[in-house]
Amino acid sequence: MDRDNPLTSPPAFAQVVFNLPVPGPFTYSVPEEMRCEVGSRVIVPMGRKTMAGFVVARIPNPPAGVRGIKSVSRVIDREPLFDAEYLKLAYWMSDLYLATPGECLSAMIPGGRREVELPAIGGDETSFSALPFSLTDEQEQAVHTITSAESGNFYLFGITGSGKTEVFLQAASKTLVEGRSIIYLVPEISLTHQVTETIRRRFYETAAVLHSGLTASQRLTEWRRIQSGEARFVIGARSAVFAPVTRLGLIIIDEEHEGSYKSGAAPRYHARQIAMKRCAESRARLVMGSATPSVEAFHLMREKRLAQVTLSRRPAGGTMPHVQIVSLRRQEGAISPLLADAIRATHGEGRQTILFLNRRGFAYFFHCRSCGYEMTCRHCSVGMTYHKNRNLMVCHYCGYRSSPIDSCPDCGSLDIGYSGFGTQRIEEEVAASFPGYRVARVDTDSVKKKGSLERTIAAFRDGTIDILLGTQMVAKGLNFPGVKLVGIVLADTGLHLPDFRAAERTFDLIVQVSGRAGRFMPDGQVIIQTMHPDNDAIRLAAGNRLDEFYSGELAVRRALRFPPFSRLFRIVFRGKDKDRVSHTAEEFARLAVTRLEGSAELLGPAECPIGKIALNHRFQIVCKVYRFDAGHTALRDTIARFRRPRDVHLEIDIDPVSLL
Numbered sequence: 001m002d003r004d005n006p007l008t009s010p011p012a013f014a015q016v017v018f019n020l021p022v023p024g025p026f027t028y029s030v031p032e033e034m035r036c037e038v039g040s041r042v043i044v045p046m047g048r049k050t051m052a053g054f055v056v057a058r059i060p061n062p063p064a065g066v067r068g069i070k071s072v073s074r075v076i077d078r079e080p081l082f083d084a085e086y087l088k089l090a091y092w093m094s095d096l097y098l099a100t101p102g103e104c105l106s107a108m109i110p111g112g113r114r115e116v117e118l119p120a121i122g123g124d125e126t127s128f129s130a131l132p133f134s135l136t137d138e139q140e141q142a143v144h145t146i147t148s149a150e151s152g153n154f155y156l157f158g159i160t161g162s163g164k165t166e167v168f169l170q171a172a173s174k175t176l177v178e179g180r181s182i183i184y185l186v187p188e189i190s191l192t193h194q195v196t197e198t199i200r201r202r203f204y205e206t207a208a209v210l211h212s213g214l215t216a217s218q219r220l221t222e223w224r225r226i227q228s229g230e231a232r233f234v235i236g237a238r239s240a241v242f243a244p245v246t247r248l249g250l251i252i253i254d255e256e257h258e259g260s261y262k263s264g265a266a267p268r269y270h271a272r273q274i275a276m277k278r279c280a281e282s283r284a285r286l287v288m289g290s291a292t293p294s295v296e297a298f299h300l301m302r303e304k305r306l307a308q309v310t311l312s313r314r315p316a317g318g319t320m321p322h323v324q325i326v327s328l329r330r331q332e333g334a335i336s337p338l339l340a341d342a343i344r345a346t347h348g349e350g351r352q353t354i355l356f357l358n359r360r361g362f363a364y365f366f367h368c369r370s371c372g373y374e375m376t377c378r379h380c381s382v383g384m385t386y387h388k389n390r391n392l393m394v395c396h397y398c399g400y401r402s403s404p405i406d407s408c409p410d411c412g413s414l415d416i417g418y419s420g421f422g423t424q425r426i427e428e429e430v431a432a433s434f435p436g437y438r439v440a441r442v443d444t445d446s447v448k449k450k451g452s453l454e455r456t457i458a459a460f461r462d463g464t465i466d467i468l469l470g471t472q473m474v475a476k477g478l479n480f481p482g483v484k485l486v487g488i489v490l491a492d493t494g495l496h497l498p499d500f501r502a503a504e505r506t507f508d509l510i511v512q513v514s515g516r517a518g519r520f521m522p523d524g525q526v527i528i529q530t531m532h533p534d535n536d537a538i539r540l541a542a543g544n545r546l547d548e549f550y551s552g553e554l555a556v557r558r559a560l561r562f563p564p565f566s567r568l569f570r571i572v573f574r575g576k577d578k579d580r581v582s583h584t585a586e587e588f589a590r591l592a593v594t595r596l597e598g599s600a601e602l603l604g605p606a607e608c609p610i611g612k613i614a615l616n617h618r619f620q621i622v623c624k625v626y627r628f629d630a631g632h633t634a635l636r637d638t639i640a641r642f643r644r645p646r647d648v649h650l651e652i653d654i655d656p657v658s659l660l
Helices: 084-097 101-108 137-147 164-177 193-206 216-228 238-242 271-282 295-302 337-348 423-433 452-461 502-514 536-542 546-560 578-596 628-641
Strands: 013-017 026-029 041-046 049-059 152-158 181-185 207-210 233-236 248-254 285-290 307-311 322-327 352-356 365-368 385-387 392-394 416-419 439-442 467-470 483-488 525-530 567-575 600-613 616-625 649-654
Touching: 013 041, 013 101, 026 041, 049 101, 084 101, 084 271, 084 649, 101 238, 137 152, 137 164, 137 285, 137 307, 152 164, 152 295, 164 181, 164 193, 164 248, 164 285, 164 307, 181 238, 181 271, 193 207, 193 233, 207 216, 233 238, 238 271, 248 271, 271 285, 295 546, 322 337, 322 536, 337 352, 337 483, 337 525, 352 502, 423 439, 423 467, 439 452, 483 502, 502 525, 502 536, 502 546, 525 536, 536 546, 567 578, 567 600, 567 628, 578 600, 578 616, 578 628, 616 628, 628 649
Parallel strands: 152 285, 152 307, 181 233, 181 248, 207 233, 248 285, 322 525, 352 467, 352 483, 439 467, 483 525
Antiparallel strands: 013 026, 013 049, 041 049, 365 416, 385 392, 567 616, 567 649, 600 616
16 A cells, blocks of 8 residues: 555545535544545445445544544445546536535446446457548548547537448547547447447457446446556446546547436536546547537537538438428328328338337327316326327326226216327337338337347348337437438427427437438438428428528527527426425525626526426526626525525526426
8 A cells, every 4th residue: 555645545534425415525434454545435324324425535633523423334345436536527517516526426436336247248359450441531531630639629510321430430549549548428328239339349358338238236347447447448328428547538429419418317417518528637539429419519610619520421322311391280190191102112112211200109198179178197297198008198207107088087078089199109000001011119118128129220220120110219320221211200299398499409300310311322211291391490400401500590599698698507496385396496586686696697486397297396497697607606605595495305407408
């Protein structure tokens, strides 16, 4: 043990933080025979129970005034899980996102208690530097632009199918040759099977894949491989941004626009912000990429504050597909005659079809035609969705289930029915309309069984499925030569949500799903069905008119002073007693407005668009902040001074991606 190293010297007291909304740290004595280092997890008494915590400091004497100090019961880790630099990142997160250091460390570090053997990752052992891949001139220039700089922030802005992945991997290869490490972030690891398998084959022993199929203990084993430098290429979803790589050289954020990079629980971090911080600290490169950048990223590129690298062609021989818009206003059923004819023609050519609808279930709107009654969840203020295969009404927010009803509970009428359609109804309609076609559905209901998603995707790739239908799962990571036709069954599902990003999300999804067609052949076809054919987001997405959409959206955001022309803070209050929650939100607003004056504008308090989830009533205040540091300090001060009732919970979201 290095007695001169403050991280490993043996003072008699440890300061410990917990995954709790209480800041700490808490002081514990360390038995003389126990090795208890900063960066380790420990088991300690906390109140009447024992808890796991993180050792963030060791001190020779307890803080003044601290009495009744208890002792560390057990050290979980043989070697520390994090070092001083990592702890510094946790405190930076704690400060930015107004969460406790313990909550931040818990989000950053795997929860396994012991290391276990990992499943084999497969592939042939091959040196990363010995694999030749031909690039187009455009791709070559993109790789050169990125790798010729030791550090910096870049955006790979390329049309769907333009070969962004190969640019990422070539940049990664050059980074490995430099002796530096890579973190490759994807929106959802299960939906990027092709990319993951390519990385496993090409980078073999130096690759680590962090995915939801690993147990906590297996994740801990991968963490140790990464920490030791054995694994220098890490691929994973949002939390992989915290991977403890040695000599960080490159972070890649694929599909940067995706909302899944934002955490929905404290600390509500965005992987993009963490990546920017880590790259700045390590003088590493950050490369983001998408065919549909977030509005904020597009604005940064336009302002020359983010280096834009462009890919404008499809190297596999495909061209942008032919796109048609079909109005559903006087349409019976979910599949229009034009789409039905296109499906038959595509099948006749031996090609494949993808049908997209961003709504699962059979029907999503149950109502009485006599009195207008709507069936909503008894725990949430949202409609129940009918799942025909299980004969159940299901709430997609809290999971509450009930049997379908055969008469109106309000007026007793038998004139009741279901409106709207989900993926289950589309599957039923497709099976009836196209007998003999091989059809598979991909949504969170159909892929719950382990391995079912991978089997379905493999079958589609092999050509044993004619029509693949599903939710936004089919919009990501699919790259199949056999796909000629993409049908967007209803483009409007998220268009009218009460959220300022609704148009942006609708535009993104249409462009991304459309991009699955015609990647390898110049005859791709896309049919967009909609109730609002004149809507700008739908019309411009169909025309692939990105500059026009972003310019219009930025003009609206500028007029309303929404991001990127302000920063948002969202404060949500929730609890069982609606009046108490509302009153608490109003009290907080009165206190906040005096401190935020001049640096922010308060919207609310008002009931959240989804006013109740899991029996908790929800009210929110949204702060449009024009001077971030002043506004952030004022919000922190308000939270510190505010005394809320114990039965009303407070959620803080800095830079929210959703206001629902």
